[in-house]
Amino acid sequence: MQNVKSVLVGDTSVGKSCLISYFTNEVLHYFDCTIPTVSDSYTGTLMMDGNTFCLEIGDTSGMEDFDRLRPESYPKTDVFLLCYSIERRASFENIESKWNPEIKHYCPDTPILLVACKTDLRSTSSHEDLITTNEGQALANKLRLSFCETSALTKAGLKECFEAAVKCTVDNQKALKRKAEKNERKMKKAGRKCSIM
Incomplete structure (x- = not known):
């Protein structure tokens, strides 16, 4: 079983806590999901391509009071899930202005998955300024991130979201391995060119 550390x-x-609770089968009432999180960790398993993955899922607080503490949960993260609510445009705008730069600062080589949360509101809300799928995909393309949409309420896209997170991790590990092998070949090749006189 391969372990994958993901941090939301x-x-x-x-909707970060609700996303985790529904995936890990933790029973949280809707209102419990709005309790501010400092930093919590959950585990869940996922079968994918005949392999079992154990996901350690870190839930972080978005509150400014925790800006200095939050990055302490970042080391050794395999993939970040960068979340916004489709009903809160400020949360969408903060992806580019705050969250993506913060992650890139602390973990520049770690893959990031952009996650639209609360997509069930598109069919139930009278809110006119909901963020569209096209807007989310455009931002993901601009920032060179993978993208998925989820609803913890209807469970739409939850499994696919965590499968995408695992895929980002596996693909990144393969890319890092290829890069290391390429660098090793370069070093060996450069070593043969040296001559001692």
Whole structure:
């Protein structure tokens, strides 16, 4: 079984805790999901391509009070899930202005998956300024991130989201291995060119 450490990051109350609770089968009432998180960790398993993955899922607080503490949960993260709520445009705008730069600063080589949360509101809300799928995909393309949409309420996209996170991790590990092998070949080749006189 391969372990994958994922950390959810984004503004407060965008749906990070609910996303985790429904995936890990933790029973949380809807209102419990709005309780501010400092930093919690959950585990869940996922079968994919005949392999079992154990996901350690870190839930971080988006509150400014925790800006200095939050990065302490970042080391050794395999993939970040950068979350926004489709009903809160500020949470969407903060992806580019705050969250992506923060992650890139602390973990520049770690893959990031952009996650739209609360997509069930598109069919139930009278809110006119909901963030569209096209807007989310455009931002993901601009920032060179993978993208998925989820609803913890209807469970739509949850499994696919965590499968995408695992795929990002596996692909990144393969790319890092290829890069290391290429560098090793270069070093060996450069070593043969040296001559001692």
